[in-house]
Amino acid sequence: MEKKIAAPISREEAADLHIGDYVLITGTIYTARDAAHKRMQEALDRGEKLPFDLKGNVIYYMGPSPARKGRPIGSAGPTTASRMDRYTPALLDLGMGAMIGKGRRSAAVKEAIVRNGSVYFAAVGGAGALLSKRILSSEVIAYEDLGTEAIRKLEVENFPVIVVIDSQGNDLYEIVEKQID
Amino acid sequence: MRTIQADVITKNIREMCIEANHFLSDDMRQVFENAVETENSVLGKQILLQLKENLKIAGEDMIPICQDTGMAVIFLKIGQDVHIEGGSLKAAVDEGVRQGYTDGYLRKSVVSDPIERINTNDNTPAVLHIEIVDGDQIEITVAPKGFGSENMSRIFMLKPADGIEGVKDAILTAVRDAGPNACPPMIVGVGIGGTFEKCALMAKHALTRNVTKGSPVPYVYALEQEMLQKINALGIGPGGLGGAVTALAVNIETYPTHIAGLPVAVNICCHVNRHVRRVI
Numbered sequence: 001m002e003k004k005i006a007a008p009i010s011r012e013e014a015a016d017l018h019i020g021d022y023v024l025i026t027g028t029i030y031t032a033r034d035a036a037h038k039r040m041q042e043a044l045d046r047g048e049k050l051p052f053d054l055k056g057n058v059i060y061y062m063g064p065s066p067a068r069k070g071r072p073i074g075s076a077g078p079t080t081a082s083r084m085d086r087y088t089p090a091l092l093d094l095g096m097g098a099m100i101g102k103g104r105r106s107a108a109v110k111e112a113i114v115r116n117g118s119v120y121f122a123a124v125g126g127a128g129a130l131l132s133k134r135i136l137s138s139e140v141i142a143y144e145d146l147g148t149e150a151i152r153k154l155e156v157e158n159f160p161v162i163v164v165i166d167s168q169g170n171d172l173y174e175i176v177e178k179q180i181d
Numbered sequence: 182m183r184t185i186q187a188d189v190i191t192k193n194i195r196e197m198c199i200e201a202n203h204f205l206s207d208d209m210r211q212v213f214e215n216a217v218e219t220e221n222s223v224l225g226k227q228i229l230l231q232l233k234e235n236l237k238i239a240g241e242d243m244i245p246i247c248q249d250t251g252m253a254v255i256f257l258k259i260g261q262d263v264h265i266e267g268g269s270l271k272a273a274v275d276e277g278v279r280q281g282y283t284d285g286y287l288r289k290s291v292v293s294d295p296i297e298r299i300n301t302n303d304n305t306p307a308v309l310h311i312e313i314v315d316g317d318q319i320e321i322t323v324a325p326k327g328f329g330s331e332n333m334s335r336i337f338m339l340k341p342a343d344g345i346e347g348v349k350d351a352i353l354t355a356v357r358d359a360g361p362n363a364c365p366p367m368i369v370g371v372g373i374g375g376t377f378e379k380c381a382l383m384a385k386h387a388l389t390r391n392v393t394k395g396s397p398v399p400y401v402y403a404l405e406q407e408m409l410q411k412i413n414a415l416g417i418g419p420g421g422l423g424g425a426v427t428a429l430a431v432n433i434e435t436y437p438t439h440i441a442g443l444p445v446a447v448n449i450c451c452h453v454n455r456h457v458r459r460v461i
Contacts, residue, residue: 020224020422035298065245065288074286075239075248080329080362102329103362103421124231124420125329125364126453128248129239147300148248148288160231162224162422173361176423180357180415 007156008056009097011117017163019172023121024158029058029100033079035149036142037087044090051142051151054096061101063148064138065128073138073154075128078102081120085109092116100161104173114169121161134159183317184264185461187273190319193459194277197323198253199285201455202245205236208393209454212429216366216419225424229366232419232452243286247453250287251325253278253307254385260316271309279303290328310382324389324456330367330449333359336381339443348373348445349408355447356412356428361421364451368392369412369431372446374438383434384448389456392430405431429454 001020005013007027017023030052032040040050061081065074081101088099089112098118102125105113113120123131135154142151164172205213217233220226239246255274259265265273282289282304291305292298314320335358337351352371359367372383395402408431418424429452438444 022224022227063248063288063290065248065250066286068243068286071244074288075245075250077248079249080332082362102364104360122361122420122422124228124235126247126451127231127235129242129244129246130231130235132244133238147302148290162420164422173421176417176421177357177360179423180417 004158007058007097009058010056014098014117014119015167017119017166019163019166019170019175021163023161023163025058025161026157026159027155029060029154029156029159031060031062031152031154033061033063033149034083035146036151037084039143041087041090052153054091054094056095056097058098058100059091059096060154061099064132065148067138073132073135076132076135077128078123078125081105088112092118105165110165110169110171113165114167117167119163119167120165122164123161131159182262182264184266185319186266187268187270189461190265190270190273190321191277191280193321193461194255194274194323195280195284197321197457197459198278198281198287198325201323201325201457202250202285202287203239203243205246205453206456208391210236212392213452216426216429220419220424220426222418222424224422225419225426228419228422229426245287247327247451248288249290249327249329250282251327251455252291253304254324254326255307255309256322256324256386256389257309257311258314258320259311260318261313262317263319274307274309275305278305278307318460320458320460322389322456322458327451327453330359330363330451333363334384334448335446336377337445338377339445341441341443343443345404347443349411351445352408352431352447353411353415355449356417357415359449360417363449364453365417365421366419366426366429366452368450368452368454369408369428370448370450371431371433373433373435373444375436375444376438377444379436380444380446381448383436384446387432387434388448388450388454389458390432392432392454396433398435401433401435405433
């Protein structure tokens with residue numbers, strides 16, 4: 001089913017999304033991948049605040065290629081989400097609304113998704129040129145020294161994703177893999 | 182003896198890095214077209230159409246096909262009658278990568294040390310494989326490799342008694358474990374035989390071969406076809422969300438090996454299987 005949603009996302013909106021839904025996101029989302037997650041975890045360990053309020057916000061696991069002149073961003077497709085698994089439950093418990101990535105998640109992440117009524121979306125891996133066209137603006141808001149791994153605030157319009165783990169804990173990858181067995 | 186200037190190598194590698202990251206080779210485009218026709222799942226077909234559109238945008242607007250523009254893997258076949266002048270070969274190659282990734286707006290994804298992890302900011306160094314061959318030319322292959330699929334690649338040190346069935350199981354195990362993480366539909370490069378490192382290198386090299394032309398060795402060709410069929414029967418599908426197209430091709434290379442061993446390496450590449458070849 002095709003749905004349109006706004007970001008940030010509320011718990012009620014997340015509850016309305018189900019595995020296999022094709023969703024177009026419009027609004028503000030944030031990027032973070034390996035190194036930014038490590039820094040956020042270190043900040044939390046020191047009792048510091050994160051560079052942005054997680055409440056309802058969508059984190060996109062993505063490190064773009066550099067923007068050519070006149071463009072907001074370069075190629076901008078998802079990276080493998082499982083590398084962020086060890087940091088994710090803590091961020092979900094702090095109110096993160098949803099995640100966009102690709103590939104499987106751990107049992108602990110799934111539990112945290114259900115506990116917090118969140119949702120995990122997959123964007124199409126390797127569609128970085130197409131996805132860059134749905135990004136209207138990009139601004140580095142933290143960890144600039146990390147280059148492509150810095151945290152960016154993105155404005156997106158009709159950004160295409162698929163619900164892979166929903167707020168009830170259903171997992172589309174797992175269903176496909178069970179069919180293999 | 183023929184003299185080739187180091188800066189000619191630099192210039193070619195610069196151009197090849199940019200070309201590889203924006204345009205797939207004709208054979209890759211062809212298997213893509215076939216995949217769109219073959220796929221029967223609705224979501225799978227939608228994903229393949231997005232990927233086709235993605236290729237079009239990449240070439241027209243010069244936006245890299247994938248944001249992971251890879252670590253630059255470079256194969257050089259250097260004729261033994263070639264003399265390189267005007268600087269070191271390694272420096273010339275890395276300078277080509279540096280210029281290509283900087284001038285081509287490609288992502289710098291290389292860190293200087295695997296533990297300290299400081300970005301080198303120019304995507305150097307390349308991973309360079311050199312072979313000395315007959316002749317007075319240099320064949321350059323530039324194959325930027327993304328790590329979503331690289332991370333799902335495997336080596337199996339099988340034993341002779343495992344035989345060809347063991348090889349088939351190893352390939353299927355690697356593909357199943359890779360699943361959605363390796364950005365299917367994938368290309369599967371396989372090395373069988375040699376030593377630990379030789380089979381890994383063959384698996385990598387297999388990815389740079391034309392994906393529409395099978396192995397010239399009859400039993401290897403038959404194995405490639407059988408494994409492509411078996412992998413697609415898994416149903417992993419585009420994006421790992423189910424469907425008939427899990428792999429676009431299986432390329433296998435073999436080499437003599439030891440009486441006690443049967444090494445198998447499976448190097449998985451996503452659908453953005455980039456390789457550009459030139460002879461200078």
